[in-house]
Structure formats: C-alpha cells, structure tokens
Amino acid sequence: MGLSNNITAILNFIALLCSIPIIASGLWLASKPDNECVHLFRWPVVVLGFLILVISLIGFIGxxxxxxxxxxxxxxxxxILITLLLVLLIFAFVVTxxxxxxxxxxxxxxxxxxxxFSNWLRDHVTSDDxxxxxxxxxxxxxxxGKLNSRYVGAGAAQFFLAHITPLQSGCCKPPTICGYQYVDPTMWVNPVNPAADADCSVNS
Structure with a gap:
C-alpha cells in the first residue's frame, strides 16, 4: 500500500471516529424534551454524522x-460534498x-x-412556517434574560453605551426610534401609552 493510500486511510479512519460523537450528539438531542432549538438542529446533526460515517468508511476501505x-x-x-459546501458558503455570504x-x-x-436584510432571508425568517x-x-x-442579569441595576446611560450582541439588540429591546423609556434592559415604557401594543414593542 502506497504512502498516499496510507495517509488517506488514516485520515478517513480519524473522520470515521469523529462521526461517532456527532451521531451520538444528534441522537442525544433527539431524546431531549420538546424544545424549538433542539427541533431545528437535531436531525441535521444526525444526517451530517451519518454522511461523514459513510463517506469516511468508503474512503478507508478503498x-x-x-x-x-x-x-x-x-x-x-x-x-460532490466540497461543491455543495462551496455553494452553501457562497449562498450564505450573499443572503447575509x-x-x-x-x-x-x-x-x-x-x-x-x-x-x-436580503429579500430571501427576510421573507424566509418572517414566514409563518x-x-x-x-x-x-x-x-x-x-x-x-442573560442581558438583564448582566446589566441588572445599570442606569439608562450605562446601558446605552453597552456592547450587546445583534440578537440582544434586535430581539430584547425596542428600536430607539420608537421613543420608549428605559426601565431595565428588557423593560421599556411607551411614553405615549404605557399599555399600547404598538409595532415598536419588543420582538421577543
């Protein structure tokens, strides 16, 4: 067996071993109680693990x-896998x-x-599905909740200068243009109508 075949066999054997914890992680997620985050990721993880297992097994035996x-x-x-990954990366770059x-x-x-945001991403994310x-x-x-715990007791001036993540900025507080008054990082008061359920309400 040539040196190149030895290297190919070793790399595929390592990939084969790596696929086992990936599959196990997916099956563990599948066994968890119902959770929307788990629903989004569990089966893609299992499928990815099985694909790595099959391809690396074929490469190792060959x-x-x-x-x-x-x-x-x-x-x-x-x-095929490399082509699909390149297409996925290009697509992800274009839409994000x-x-x-x-x-x-x-x-x-x-x-x-x-x-x-791009039309595709906006329409896809906001769809009823x-x-x-x-x-x-x-x-x-x-x-x-993590945002609130981190800045508990912080005044408005301190919070406004904070560096928070895009998800926290977009989902945990109303946009500045809405004019809501700061109470704490996740509680804001509508100065016009405190009970109003306006379009500027917090999205989360």
Whole structure:
C-alpha cells in the first residue's frame, strides 16, 4: 500500500471516529424534551454524522485494501460534498451580507431594520412556517434574560453605551426610534401609552 493510500486511510479512519460523537450528539438531542432549538438542529446533526460515517468508511476501505472502485466512489462523493459546501458558503455570504444594521448616535450597539436584510432571508425568517419556531427558540435560549442579569441595576446611560450582541439588540429591546423609556434592559415604557401594543414593542 502506497504512502498516499496510507495517509488517506488514516485520515478517513480519524473522520470515521469523529462521526461517532456527532451521531451520538444528534441522537442525544433527539431524546431531549420538546424544545424549538433542539427541533431545528437535531436531525441535521444526525444526517451530517451519518454522511461523514459513510463517506469516511468508503474512503478507508478503498484506501486500506486498495479497492479502485471504492476509491473512485469516495472521490466522487468528496467532490460532490466540497461543491455543495462551496455553494452553501457562497449562498450564505450573499443572503447575509446585507445585515440591516445601522449606528444610532449615543449608543454603543448597533440596531437593525428588517428591510435592511436580503429579500430571501427576510421573507424566509418572517414566514409563518419559520418565525414562530425561531421566536420560541430565542425565548427558550434566555438571550434576553442573560442581558438583564448582566446589566441588572445599570442606569439608562450605562446601558446605552453597552456592547450587546445583534440578537440582544434586535430581539430584547425596542428600536430607539420608537421613543420608549428605559426601565431595565428588557423593560421599556411607551411614553405615549404605557399599555399600547404598538409595532415598536419588543420582538421577543
């Protein structure tokens, strides 16, 4: 067995071993109680693990025992996988490049407008099929609770200069343009009508 085949066999054996914890992680997520974040990720993780397992197994057997047919199949699968990854990366770059962010005077964080995102991402995220799941996932992930704990007792001036994440900026507080008055990081009061359920309310 040539040196190149040895290296290919070793790399595929390592990939084969790595696929086992990936599959186990996906199965562990599948066994968890119902959770929107788990629903979004558990089966893609399992499928990814099985794909790595199958491809690395084909590559290992083909390289170790020098099975030309399996090596050809392995190279074909790898070419397809690399092409799909490149297409996915290009697509992700195109649809996420416009991020809807803008700076507000007197703020240490950026704010976000939905119309600043790409049409595909905006329509996909706000659709009735996906937005309720994403909203529930964000709520269960406690992004806003962590923000509140971090800045508990902070005054408005201190919070306005804070560096918070895009998710926290976009989901845990109303946009500055709405004119809400700061109480704490996740509680804001409408100065016009405190009981109003306006379009400027917190999205989370």
């Amino acid at each position: 390289a170790y025992w020098y099975k030309e047919g399996l090596l050809a199949l392995y190279l074909c699968f790898m070419a 490049r416009p991020d809807g962010s803008f700076w507000v005077p007197g703020r240490g964080y950026q704010e976000y407008r939905l119309d600043g 996906y937005w309720p799941k994403i909203r529930n996932c964000l709520a269960e992930s406690n992004f806003c």
